Amino acid sequence: MTNTLHRFSEHYAFEPRPDPRPVDDDFIVFAMATRGVNDDGLVEKYRTFARLALRHNPVNVGDATKGGIWRPQPRLNPLAHWKRDDRPDAERLVAEIDGHTTVAAVFSRREDMEAFVRDLVQADLGVSINIAAPMDAAAACCRAAGVVRHSVEYSLGFQGRVERLPEGAVLEISTMCGHGMVSHNFVKKMADWVREGRRTPAQAARYMARFCVCGVFNTARAERLFEKARTGGA
Amino acid sequence: MRIDEYRCVACGNCVSVCPVGAIYIDPAVGRARVNREECVECHACYRGMSKEHLYPPLVRAIRKAARALRFRFDPEPDICPTDALTPEVLEWPRIVRRAFSDPQVPHESTGIHGRGTAEVKTNDVTGRVKEGEAGFVIEFGRPGVGARFREIQEMTTALAALGVEFEKHNPVTSLMVDPERGLIREDVLGEKVLSAIVEVKTGIEQVPLLLRTIRQVSRRLETVVAVGVSTRCDAQGGEPLRAVLEREGYVPYRGKTNLGLARATVRAAAP
Numbered sequence A: 001m002t003n004t005l006h007r008f009s010e011h012y013a014f015e016p017r018p019d020p021r022p023v024d025d026d027f028i029v030f031a032m033a034t035r036g037v038n039d040d041g042l043v044e045k046y047r048t049f050a051r052l053a054l055r056h057n058p059v060n061v062g063d064a065t066k067g068g069i070w071r072p073q074p075r076l077n078p079l080a081h082w083k084r085d086d087r088p089d090a091e092r093l094v095a096e097i098d099g100h101t102t103v104a105a106v107f108s109r110r111e112d113m114e115a116f117v118r119d120l121v122q123a124d125l126g127v128s129i130n131i132a133a134p135m136d137a138a139a140a141c142c143r144a145a146g147v148v149r150h151s152v153e154y155s156l157g158f159q160g161r162v163e164r165l166p167e168g169a170v171l172e173i174s175t176m177c178g179h180g181m182v183s184h185n186f187v188k189k190m191a192d193w194v195r196e197g198r199r200t201p202a203q204a205a206r207y208m209a210r211f212c213v214c215g216v217f218n219t220a221r222a223e224r225l226f227e228k229a230r231t232g233g234a
Numbered sequence B: 001m002r003i004d005e006y007r008c009v010a011c012g013n014c015v016s017v018c019p020v021g022a023i024y025i026d027p028a029v030g031r032a033r034v035n036r037e038e039c040v041e042c043h044a045c046y047r048g049m050s051k052e053h054l055y056p057p058l059v060r061a062i063r064k065a066a067r068a069l070r071f072r073f074d075p076e077p078d079i080c081p082t083d084a085l086t087p088e089v090l091e092w093p094r095i096v097r098r099a100f101s102d103p104q105v106p107h108e109s110t111g112i113h114g115r116g117t118a119e120v121k122t123n124d125v126t127g128r129v130k131e132g133e134a135g136f137v138i139e140f141g142r143p144g145v146g147a148r149f150r151e152i153q154e155m156t157t158a159l160a161a162l163g164v165e166f167e168k169h170n171p172v173t174s175l176m177v178d179p180e181r182g183l184i185r186e187d188v189l190g191e192k193v194l195s196a197i198v199e200v201k202t203g204i205e206q207v208p209l210l211l212r213t214i215r216q217v218s219r220r221l222e223t224v225v226a227v228g229v230s231t232r233c234d235a236q237g238g239e240p241l242r243a244v245l246e247r248e249g250y251v252p253y254r255g256k257t258n259l260g261l262a263r264a265t266v267r268a269a270a271p
Helices: A042-054 A090-096 A110-123 A135-145 A168-174 A184-195 A201-211 A219-231 B013-017 B044-048 B056-068 B095-101 B119-126 B149-161 B204-220 B241-247
Strands: A027-032 A060-063 A102-107 A128-134 A151-160 B023-026 B031-034 B133-140 B176-178 B196-203 B224-232 B254-258
Touching: A027 A042, A027 A110, A027 B119, A042 A060, A042 A090, A042 A102, A042 A110, A060 A090, A102 A110, A110 A128, A110 A135, A128 A135, A128 B119, A135 B254, A151 B119, A151 B204, A151 B241, A168 A184, A168 A219, A184 A201, A184 A219, A184 B013, A201 A219, A201 B044, B013 B023, B013 B044, B119 B133, B119 B224, B119 B254, B133 B149, B133 B204, B149 B196, B149 B204, B196 B204, B204 B224, B204 B241, B224 B241
Parallel strands: none
Antiparallel strands: A027 A102, A027 A128, A060 A102, A128 B254, A151 B224, A151 B254, B023 B031, B133 B196, B133 B224
16 A cells, blocks of 8 residues: 555656756655554544644545545535535544544645644554655654654655656646546646636646545645646746 | 446546546447446546436436537536446456455455555554565556556566565465465456555665666566665664665655554553
8 A cells, every 4th residue: 555655746757857846745644553453442543643633734634444525425416516515524534534544644834744743742642653755854854753763665756668657747646646546637637627717726636636535635736736737837 | 337328428527537548438329438458447437526416318418409509518527417337246357456446445365455565654563674674565557557467477476586575465465376486366367457566575685686677577568667665764763775775776755754653552462
């Protein structure tokens, strides 16, 4: 389960760039219990994790078995095409955590991640806590929280028939659902719609987020990338 | 996955949301179709799209009238207006497509959702990867290309020849008939999945050899390969792996960091 490991950025471009733009708006923290080791009272541990995360301005929070704070709607009224309720539902997310899963929180600001990690250290939930982010940012976060890193896992990017992949601008968005539930074609379609003025970058980002079943899709970053696609700017 | 022919109104919304591009509109019948050979049974279309439950003949009539007048209705792009996507009951060997492609199906060999094990994410209590060791997660097919087990076997046989040991609780390992040679059971070799992960563990000193082997084999495949490498840090939080990866020409920019905050809290598991 590497759903947050291989998020594409200029660092992993197939034609290496001399000065790749740092990723400064995508930080994920997640909790995972181990069966028979620290899964006693795990529902409350996970709910505490989610509630603590909500204090620090997450752009998404997810339960891998239920979804994120944006979810597909199974019985929409046709009026949704004109006026759709697309508010995130964090309370539902917390209430529906009911057993073994992975709970994740996504932040677009490093300070928010760091504050959340400090809270987690204080809370001492006893389950495994991981950061998925640029490694230097994660290391700095550990130092700030007074934590010594236990283990690390590096993404080495993509190889093989990379010519079958779309351009980097699409990959940066689609790989934010590491399970591959956000299709390249949907990203391309929404980028076109944003350029044509048919949808806003925020709306496009929310459509994507509903497909990400773990809730690790970073809507703030997607919004920025759709805006960049709209204007063609850097 | 199949699309109910009565309900489908050929709105085309499901075409773009399919992660492997297996859905298309068949102009001969005016309905969406699923290319079963390419569909990986990930259920992204069925689960990810919101649903209306409109009366299909009415929707078809409105769409026909709008088309005749060259009107463009601008509907929400993530909705199936008539709930036409219909999951199938899958049988062996096709069922492995869903087990590896749908992240909400727990694989029976691991009990966790997804396509691999917990890797180093729970290393602070499992001790799976120790200091001086490297854990490899080699993922095939992602993002959005898909892979067949025949290609995955090319890699597993090459790795087995190096004497590596495959992670026992990994779903791909569970499909092997001969893990010492990396051979996967014949009846699933043609099955296509959105993603599958092979996990092996070696000493840090073997990392360059494995990376070169993976790179060589990847060039022969029709799919993409994403590699993650992990290790246990020392008492100061340092580790030698990053330098090895950089020497091999990789940019280890992003990854996961296990903070070491877990401990045994279940009474029987506590020391």
